[in-house]
Amino acid sequence: xxxxxxxxxxxxxxxxxxxxxxxxxxxxxxxxxxxxxxxxxxxxxxxxxxxxxxxxxxxxxxxxxxxxxxxxxxxxxxxxxxxxxxxxxxxxxxxxx
Numbered sequence: 106x107x108x109x110x111x112x113x114x115x116x117x118x119x120x121x122x123x124x125x126x127x128x129x130x131x132x133x134x135x136x137x138x139x140x141x142x143x144x145x146x147x148x149x150x151x152x153x154x155x156x157x158x159x160x161x162x163x164x165x166x167x168x169x170x171x172x173x174x175x176x177x178x179x180x181x182x183x184x185x186x187x188x189x190x191x192x193x194x195x196x197x198x199x200x201x202x
Contacts, residue, residue, distance in 0.1 A: 121158055128159030132166025132173070139172070148173075152182060160187035 131154055135146040151173070155163035163183045166172065173179035 124154070124158040125160075125162030125165075128154040128162030129166040129169070132163060133170045136170040136172040148176075148178070152178070152186075155183050155186050158190070160184075160190055 128151075131146060132151065135151065138145050151163065160183055163179075164187065167174050167179060167183065
C-alpha cells in the first residue's frame with residue numbers, strides 16, 4: 106500500500122496550485138460580472154490574490170479572459186509581483202539548499 110506523506114514541500118506546492126487556480130477563476134468571475142454590470146471584485150482584492158502567490162493565475166486570467174489588460178497597475182504590477190516571487194523563491198532555495 107502506498108503511503109502519502111505531507112512534508113513542507115507538498116504543502117507549499119498544494120498551496121501554490123490552489124491559490125493560482127482560485128486567482129485565475131476570480132479574474133474570470135470579475136470579467137463575467139463586468140459584462141453584466143453586476144457587483145465587481147475590488148481591484149485591491151485581485152492584486153492581493155496575485156501578491157499572496159497567485160501571480161501566475163492572475164497573468165493567465167488576464168490573458169484568458171482579456172481582463173484588466175489595459176490597467177497599468179495590472180499590466181505592470183502583476184508581472185512585477187511574479188518577478189519578486191521568483192526572486193524570493195530563488196533566494197530561499199539558494200540559502201537553504
